[in-house]
Amino acid sequence: MSKIVYNNDHDKNVDEEIIKILNPQNPGSFFLFAGAGSGKTRTLVTVLDNFKEKYGKDFKLHNKKIAIITYTNAAAEEIVHRLAYSPIFLVSTIHSFAWELIKNYPVDIKKWLKDNLEIEIQKLKLEQDRSKNLGNKTSIGRAKKIESKKGRIENLEGIKKFVYNPNGDNITKDSLNHSEVISIAAFFISTKELFKKIVITKFPIILIDESQDTKKELIEALFELQSSNKDRFSLGLFGDTMQRIYSDGKENLGQSLPEDWHKPSKKMNHRSKSRIIALINKIREKVDDQEQWARLENTGGYVRFFSVSRTKDKFETEQIICEKMKEITSDENWSSETKDVMSLILEHHMAAKRLGFSTLFENLYKIESMKTSLLDGSSSAINLFSKIIHPLYEASQKNNKFEIANIVKKHSSLLNNKTLQEEADKIALLKSANNKVSEILDLWNDAKQPKLIEILEIVHKTKLFTIPTTLNIVLSTKVADKAEEIQVEDGGDEDLILWKSALEAPFTEIIQYSKYINGETNFGTHQGVKGLEFDRVMVVIDDTEARGFMFSYDKLFDIKPMTPADLQNVQEGKETGIERTLRLFYVACSRARESLAIVAYSNEPSLLKEKVIEFGWFTEDQVEVIL
Numbered sequence: 001m002s003k004i005v006y007n008n009d010h011d012k013n014v015d016e017e018i019i020k021i022l023n024p025q026n027p028g029s030f031f032l033f034a035g036a037g038s039g040k041t042r043t044l045v046t047v048l049d050n051f052k053e054k055y056g057k058d059f060k061l062h063n064k065k066i067a068i069i070t071y072t073n074a075a076a077e078e079i080v081h082r083l084a085y086s087p088i089f090l091v092s093t094i095h096s097f098a099w100e101l102i103k104n105y106p107v108d109i110k111k112w113l114k115d116n117l118e119i120e121i122q123k124l125k126l127e128q129d130r131s132k133n134l135g136n137k138t139s140i141g142r143a144k145k146i147e148s149k150k151g152r153i154e155n156l157e158g159i160k161k162f163v164y165n166p167n168g169d170n171i172t173k174d175s176l177n178h179s180e181v182i183s184i185a186a187f188f189i190s191t192k193e194l195f196k197k198i199v200i201t202k203f204p205i206i207l208i209d210e211s212q213d214t215k216k217e218l219i220e221a222l223f224e225l226q227s228s229n230k231d232r233f234s235l236g237l238f239g240d241t242m243q244r245i246y247s248d249g250k251e252n253l254g255q256s257l258p259e260d261w262h263k264p265s266k267k268m269n270h271r272s273k274s275r276i277i278a279l280i281n282k283i284r285e286k287v288d289d290q291e292q293w294a295r296l297e298n299t300g301g302y303v304r305f306f307s308v309s310r311t312k313d314k315f316e317t318e319q320i321i322c323e324k325m326k327e328i329t330s331d332e333n334w335s336s337e338t339k340d341v342m343s344l345i346l347e348h349h350m351a352a353k354r355l356g357f358s359t360l361f362e363n364l365y366k367i368e369s370m371k372t373s374l375l376d377g378s379s380s381a382i383n384l385f386s387k388i389i390h391p392l393y394e395a396s397q398k399n400n401k402f403e404i405a406n407i408v409k410k411h412s413s414l415l416n417n418k419t420l421q422e423e424a425d426k427i428a429l430l431k432s433a434n435n436k437v438s439e440i441l442d443l444w445n446d447a448k449q450p451k452l453i454e455i456l457e458i459v460h461k462t463k464l465f466t467i468p469t470t471l472n473i474v475l476s477t478k479v480a481d482k483a484e485e486i487q488v489e490d491g492g493d494e495d496l497i498l499w500k501s502a503l504e505a506p507f508t509e510i511i512q513y514s515k516y517i518n519g520e521t522n523f524g525t526h527q528g529v530k531g532l533e534f535d536r537v538m539v540v541i542d543d544t545e546a547r548g549f550m551f552s553y554d555k556l557f558d559i560k561p562m563t564p565a566d567l568q569n570v571q572e573g574k575e576t577g578i579e580r581t582l583r584l585f586y587v588a589c590s591r592a593r594e595s596l597a598i599v600a601y602s603n604e605p606s607l608l609k610e611k612v613i614e615f616g617w618f619t620e621d622q623v624e625v626i627l
Contacts, residue, residue: 008295011039011266018047018236021262022205024055027234029226030262031211031253035240035292036280036590037271037533041075044068044209044238045082052086059088067203069094071210071531072376090203094214095166095178095372098185101199103164105188109176110156112184117149124149165380166373172469177369182215189221196225200233210531211237212244212253219250227258242284242586251575267293271533272593273301280590282617283582302329302595305618307605308626310544314601315354317626318343318538321599324624325536329595334536339522342534344588348375350545351523357513359505360452363498370495377517380468381499385507386514388465389440389455393507396441408433412464436462452510453503474499537592539585542601551581557611559604 014032021028034040048066059065068091070076076091083089092100102109124146131139155173164176176184188195206222208214219237226235241253257263269277274294281291306321319336326334333340345351352361364370364382373379377386388411395403408414414433440458443450459465460475467475477496515521524532541553554560555578562570562578569576589596602608609623 006267006293008268008270010293011043011268014264014266015043015046017262017264018043019050022047022051022234022236024058024204027204027230027232028260028262029230029235029258030264031237031239031257033240033263033265033290034238035266035269035290036243036587037269038266038292039268039270040209040238040266041079041082043266044207045079048083048089052083052088056086056088063202064088065090065203066205066207067092067097069097069206069208069214071213073378074376075209075531093166094208094218095181098181098218099164099166099176101185101195102181102188103162105195106159106161108188108192109162109184110159112187113176113180114153114156116180116183117153121146121149166378172473178372179368182218186215186217186221189218189225196229199225200229204232205234205236207236207238209238210243211239212241212250213239214250216250219253230260240290242287242290242583245580245584245587265290267291268295269293270295272298272590273595274299275301275303276589276592276596279303279596279617280586282615283586283589287579287582301592303598303618303622304328304596305598305600305609305612305623306626307608307612307623308599308601309605310542310601310603312601312626314540314542314545318540318599320626321538321597325538325595325597331536331595334595341522341536341538342591343523343538343540344591345523345525345540346542346545346551346584348525350540351516351521351525352513355512355516355521355523357505357509357516360502360509360513363502366498367495375517377514381470382510382513384459384465384468384471385452385455385510389459389507390510390514392437393441393444396444404437408437408464411466413466414464433464436464440464449506449508451503452505452507453500455507456503470499474503533591533593535592535594537588537596539588539596539598540601541599544601550577551584552577553581553585553600554602556581556585557600557602557608559602559608559611 018030018032021030032040032043034043048068051066065087066089068076068079068089070079070091070093073093076093080089080091083091090097090100124142128139128142128146131142133139152173159174161174162176163172163174164181166178166181189199208219208222211219222235226233237253239253241255244251244253269292272280272294277292277294277298284290302325304325306324308317322334322336322341325341326332332338348365349358349362352358361374364374364379370379374382377383388407392404392407395401395407412433414429414436439462440455443454443458456467456471456475460467460472474496477500516523543552543554552560555562555566562576566576566578589598600608605625605627609625612618613620613623
């Protein structure tokens, strides 16, 4: 077989192919395979810039837009910037886009909610009827859920308009949660003819980044929409099935596509050195035939696997491994004293524990509707502390009165431009605001570290800053005998209990949490770094610390046998935890540009070494056992 000849511009034809597909006069649809480091965003921007030049005026004249759905707010902001804020593009996350589609249909939303709640109640009743012990915790919780859902149905009649904030916590009775917004949008697209026409007229082209992790029901609804409107609607999917890390994405996306769909594929990996690319090619070898190539100048690179006994001290061991990697790579930045190594862990809990923000994180992460905004730093409730109180505290520590004044002016209604213009006695107003700032900052007097709830109570008392709805509800339930009853959506009671526990955290946890989600620490999760890249990566694997049942590296490495349930799933062609773990491992390893250290904790480290060499992923001299 002759060797494939390629150069760094090998994928240039892919951009040209997609430009031809997105022709409004002859619309087509496509699935672009774009593996790790393939320059997907660059392709997206190149294609859209070309589209704007050719068809931008017509789209603007007819009030049409291309919807570009991204994975995170940060990705959306980057693309908007690179597209020069053109009005013919709507760039947003999937939740924001879904809400944009459905927000003006409260009557239809109400009907969907009523039908859905009734189905959920029936399911819970059937489970309750089958329950042998109606007095246990599970049964009591189920009964509470039934009553809560019944109460929500009763409240629907009085709701005139629904609210939703993709960056908020959404627990009031008139709000929708994140899952509902996606499900409603999918249902409307699938069933309502007028809604379909409106979507196609406004968004004749929809492009979805990281499509393998977009909710299955919404992807399937869009497939159906495209299938019945091929002459006037284009659907473009960018993705890599090997990087699907969430179970609610569509399995095997990119396979069994309609015959008239285009299937361009990017072969280049512009990110990593050739040794790292060789590893990730090997990891996915049994899954599909996709193989990536390194840039011509990206030869070399380092990969090492450390098989470590679970009895070892993790912090100390990881420091030692950094020093070993410094010697192997002759790269001083692998030193344990630098912050230039990104450690990828399995769960955010592991970072919260190591960095010291467990009370805050572990409680809020149990709230389903909080997970997204907690992890991307967009929760309005958390941001009161992280983006207002924290900078205020930092400014006071530096005795920076000018910055304190800026923060108050920016965030407080007491000193906004409108209030300043209307207030006759501006000196008295400024003095009042200054006193209120002092009252908040006094909480840190005598080296005290206030709890978040103590800070919240003073903010409420001074009314210096607006308190988000969720936190107002927490405060009102704390003094329920004096407060007006505020109803919350289904599950809200349990959520409020978790919020109250989270607010018992000391303020230092907000500081550590902020550093973590802002990327100011050298920790990230295997899942959370998708799309990111780092020169030096340490992938930390420890099933016992991860707590989850979704992933198992011990099973992936054939250290632990498959369970009967695993074997049944294999027999039935269903996905197993081993497949999920393999994809997660691929995502984590493919973040590295220059060098990669994999630290795997095991009860049988010597056996683990044998297994990974047997797989052909590493050579004998690339695996070290630490007992």
